[in-house]
Amino acid sequence: xxxxxxxxxxxxxxxxxxxxxxxxxxxxxxxxxxxxxxxxxxxxxxxxxxxxxxxxxxxxxxxxxxxxxxxxxxxxxxxxxxxxxxxxxxxxxxxxxxxxxxxxxxxxxxxxxxxxxxxxxxxxxxxxxxxxxxxxxxxxxxxxxxxxxxxxxxxxxxxxxxxxxxxxxxxxxxxxxxxxxxxxxxxxxxxxxxxxxxxxxxxxxxxxxxxxxxxxxxxxxxxxxxxxxxxxxxxxxxxxxxxxxxxxxxxxxxxxxxxxxxxxxxxxxxxxxxxxxxxxxxxxxxxxxxxxxxxxxxxxxxxxxxxxxxxxxxxxxxxxxxxxxxxxxxxxxxxxxxxxxxxxxxxxxxxxxxxxxxxxxxxxxxxxxxxxxxxxxxxx
Amino acid sequence: xxxxxxxxxxxxxxxxxxxxxxxxxxxxxxxxxxxxxxxxxxxxxxxxxxxxxxxxxxxxxxxxxxxxxxxxxxxxxxxxxxxxxxxxxxxxxxxxxxxxxxxxxxxxxxxxxxxxxxxxxxxxxxxxxxxxxxxxxxxxxxxxxxxxxxxxxxxxxxxxxxxxxxxxxxxxxxxxxxxxxxxxxxxxxxxxxxxxxxxxxxxxxxxxxxxxxxxxxxxxxxxxxxxxxxxxxxxxxxxxxxxxxxxxxxxxxxxxxxxxxxxxxxxxxxxxxxxxxxxxxxxxxxxxxxxxxxxxxxx
Numbered sequence: 001x002x003x004x005x006x007x008x009x010x011x012x013x014x015x016x017x018x019x020x021x022x023x024x025x026x027x028x029x030x031x032x033x034x035x036x037x038x039x040x041x042x043x044x045x046x047x048x049x050x051x052x053x054x055x056x057x058x059x060x061x062x063x064x065x066x067x068x069x070x071x072x073x074x075x076x077x078x079x080x081x082x083x084x085x086x087x088x089x090x091x092x093x094x095x096x097x098x099x100x101x102x103x104x105x106x107x108x109x110x111x112x113x114x115x116x117x118x119x120x121x122x123x124x125x126x127x128x129x130x131x132x133x134x135x136x137x138x139x140x141x142x143x144x145x146x147x148x149x150x151x152x153x154x155x156x157x158x159x160x161x162x163x164x165x166x167x168x169x170x171x172x173x174x175x176x177x178x179x180x181x182x183x184x185x186x187x188x189x190x191x192x193x194x195x196x197x198x199x200x201x202x203x204x205x206x207x208x209x210x211x212x213x214x215x216x217x218x219x220x221x222x223x224x225x226x227x228x229x230x231x232x233x234x235x236x237x238x239x240x241x242x243x244x245x246x247x248x249x250x251x252x253x254x255x256x257x258x259x260x261x262x263x264x265x266x267x268x269x270x271x272x273x274x275x276x277x278x279x280x281x282x283x284x285x286x287x288x289x290x291x292x293x294x295x296x297x298x299x300x301x302x303x304x305x306x307x308x309x310x311x312x313x314x315x316x317x318x319x320x321x322x323x324x325x326x327x328x329x330x331x332x333x334x335x336x337x338x339x340x341x342x343x344x345x346x347x348x349x350x351x352x353x354x355x356x357x358x359x360x361x362x363x364x365x366x367x368x369x370x371x372x373x374x375x376x377x378x379x380x
Numbered sequence: 381x382x383x384x385x386x387x388x389x390x391x392x393x394x395x396x397x398x399x400x401x402x403x404x405x406x407x408x409x410x411x412x413x414x415x416x417x418x419x420x421x422x423x424x425x426x427x428x429x430x431x432x433x434x435x436x437x438x439x440x441x442x443x444x445x446x447x448x449x450x451x452x453x454x455x456x457x458x459x460x461x462x463x464x465x466x467x468x469x470x471x472x473x474x475x476x477x478x479x480x481x482x483x484x485x486x487x488x489x490x491x492x493x494x495x496x497x498x499x500x501x502x503x504x505x506x507x508x509x510x511x512x513x514x515x516x517x518x519x520x521x522x523x524x525x526x527x528x529x530x531x532x533x534x535x536x537x538x539x540x541x542x543x544x545x546x547x548x549x550x551x552x553x554x555x556x557x558x559x560x561x562x563x564x565x566x567x568x569x570x571x572x573x574x575x576x577x578x579x580x581x582x583x584x585x586x587x588x589x590x591x592x593x594x595x596x597x598x599x600x601x602x603x604x605x606x607x608x609x610x611x612x613x614x615x616x617x618x619x620x621x622x623x624x625x626x627x628x629x630x631x632x633x634x635x636x637x638x639x640x641x642x643x644x645x646x647x648x649x650x651x652x653x654x655x656x657x658x659x660x661x662x663x664x665x666x667x668x669x670x671x672x673x674x675x676x677x678x679x
Contacts, residue, residue: 057638085638086637086638086639087638087639087642088638088639088640088641088642089637089638089639089641091641091642092641109642184530189609189614189615189635190634190635190636190638190639191432191635191636191638191639191640191642192639213433214433214434215433216432216433217432217639217642218430218432218636218639219431219432219433220429220430220431220432220433220616224615224616224617225617227527227617227624229615230530230532230613230614230615230625231613231614231615231625231635232614233609233610233614233631233634233635237500237609237610237614240500240501240532241530241532244504244505244508244530244531244532245530245531
C-alpha cells in the first residue's frame with residue numbers, strides 16, 4: 001500500500017501544481033504578451049472590479065483571450081470571468097440574475113426578449129464572426145475539390161441522396177470520380193449553436209427541410225432513422241466520426257476543420273458561385289448582412305440566423321454567423337455599468353484588431369461592431 | 381461519557397444530513413420531471429421520438445441503450461474482475477503486489493473523459509477493424525451482429541464500460557479476498573487441495589462480496605456519462621443489433637443539457653430520464669441485496 005499512497009500523492013501534487021500554474025496564468029496560452037505595444041487604453045474612469053459572464057462554448061477561447069488582454073491593459077483593475085457552459089445555460093443564468101452578461105450563439109428567443117423588455121430592456125450585439133464548413137471523407141477526393149449545393153446537402157441529411165454517385169452530386173462534380181458508396185451523415189449529438197446555424201441554412205435552401213425538420217440546437221435527423229446517421233459529441237466528436245467513417249459528410253466550425261485537417265467542400269452560394277470561408281467571402285457576406293441587421297435593443301430572433309444565412313453577393317459565404325453578447329439595459333450597480341461599458345467598448349474596437357483575435361475567428365467589420373457600440377450607450 | 385454523547389450527536393447529525401440529501405434529490409427529480417409525465421404519461425417512456433423542434437420527447441431508445449451497454453459491460457467485466465482480484469492477491473509475487481494494486485486503483489480513479497477519448501481514438505477503431513467487422517462478415521446472419529458496424533456503437537460503449545469498471549469491481553473483490561481468514565487457506569492446502577481448488581473455495585467464501593462488487597460496478601456502468609457519450613454513436617433509434625449506434629440515458633442528459641433551457645419541456649424530459657435511471661438503479665440494488673442475503677443464508 002505504501003507505494004500506492006506515494007503514487008497517488010505524487011499524482012495529486014502534480015495535478016495541483018499544474019492547476020496552480022494554469023490558474024496563475026503561467027502556463028496559459030501565451031496571451032499576446034509578445035505584442036506589448038503601446039496600445040495603452042485611454043481610460044477616463046478608474047473603476048475597479050470584476051464582471052462575470054457565462055454561455056456559449058464557441059465563444060470561450062476568444063473571450064478568455066480578450067479577458068486576459070484587458071486585465072493586462074488595465075493593470076489588473078478589471079477582471080472579466082467567462083464560464084463556458086453552453087448558450088442555453090448561459091441565457092438561463094442570465095435570466096436568473098446570476099451573471100452580469102451572457103455569451104450566446106443565437107440571440108434571445110422572442111418570448112424571452114419580450115420578458116426582458118417588460119423589465120427594463122436588454123441589448124444584444126455580435127462580438128465575433130464564426131463560420132461553419134461542410135466537410136467530407138471521400139478517400140480519393142482532395143480537400144476543397146468537392147462541390148455541393150445547400151439543397152444537395154439537405155437531401156443527404158434527409159436520406160434522399162444515399163450514395164456518392166447519385167446523379168445530383170455527379171452533375172455538380174463532372175470531373176470527380178465518385179464511388180458507389182453509402183453516404184454517412186455525421187451531425188452534432190449535443191445541442192449546439194453550430195447545428196442551429198447549419199439547419200437554418202438547410203431550411204432556407206430547401207422548403208422540404210423546413211417542413212419536415214426545421215432548425216434548432218438539436219433536431220430529429222431523418223437520416224438517423226435510415227441508420228446512415230452518426231452523432232458526435234462536440235466538434236471533436238464530429239471530427240472523429242468523420243475521420244473514422246469513410247464516405248461520410250459532416251459540418252463543423254471552420255477553425256476546427258483546419259486544426260484537425262478535415263476535407264472541406266465548396267458550397268454554392270445564392271449567386272451560383274462555389275465558395276470557401278475566406279476573408280473575402282466572409283467580408284462579402286457581412287457586407288450584405290449589414291443592411292438587414294437590427295439594432296442592439298431590438299428583437300433579433302426573427303433575423304438571426306434564419307435570415308442571415310445564405311446572404312446575396314457574388315463572393316458571399318453562405319454559412320457565416322455571429323456570436324452574441326447579451327446585456328441588461330439597467331444594472332443596480334453603477335460601477336458594474338461602467339466596467340461593462342469599458343470592457344465591451346474595448347472588445348468592439350481594439351479587441352477586433354488582428355493581434356487580439358484568436359486564430360480561427362474572424363473580426364467584425366466596423367459597421368457591424370457599430371451595432372454594439374450604439375447599444376452600449378443605452379446601458380445605465 | 382461526555383465524549384460518547386458528542387459522538388452520538390455527531391453521528392446522528394451526519395446520518396440526518398446524508399438522508400436529507402438523498403431525499404432532496406429524489407424529491408427534486410420527481411417534481412422537476414413531473415411536467416413531462418403529466419404531458420406525455422407513459423408515452424415518454426415507450427416512445428422513440430426526440431424532436432425538440434416539436435417539443436416531443438421519448439426515451440425508449442436511450443433506456444434500451446443503457447440496459448444493453450451495461451449488460452455487455454457486466455458480462456465482460458465479471459470474469460475479468462474476479463481473475464484480476466485472484467491474480468493480484470494469490471499469484472503475483474509479493475513485492476509486485478502493491479505496485480499492481482495501486483496501478484489498478486489508479487485506473488479505477490482515472491477521470492472518465494480520459495477513457496472516453498481513448499475509447500474514441502484508440503479502442504473504437506481497433507474493435508471495428510479486428511472484431512466487429514469480422515463478426516459481421518462471417519456471423520452477420522445472427523441478428524445480434526446483423527448491422528454493418530461503424531466504429532462507435534453500443535458494443536464499443538459496452539466494451540469500454542467493461543474496461544472502466546473492471547478495476548473498480550476487482551478492488552472490492554480483492555479486499556474481501558485478502559480479508560478471508562488465513563486458517564481457511566491453510567486448511568484447504570492441508571487437506572491436499574490444489575491451488576485452483578483452494579481459490580474456488582475462497583471465492584465461494586466471499587460470494588456476497590463478489591456480488592456486491594459487481595452490482596456496484598453495474599451501477600457505475602449505468603450511470604457513466606462522458607465516456608459513453610463519446611463512443612455510443614448518439615443516435616436515438618430503437619437498436620436492432622449490438623452493432624447499432626445508440627444512446628444511453630446519462631449520455632443523452634450530458635449531450636442535451638447545455639441548451640435544454642431553451643425549450644419548454646426538455647429540462648423536465650431530461651429529469652424524467654434521470655428519474656427512470658434512478659428507479660432502475662434502485663431495482664438493481666434491491667435485487668442485488670436480495671441475492672446477497674440468499675447467498676449469505678445458504679453459505
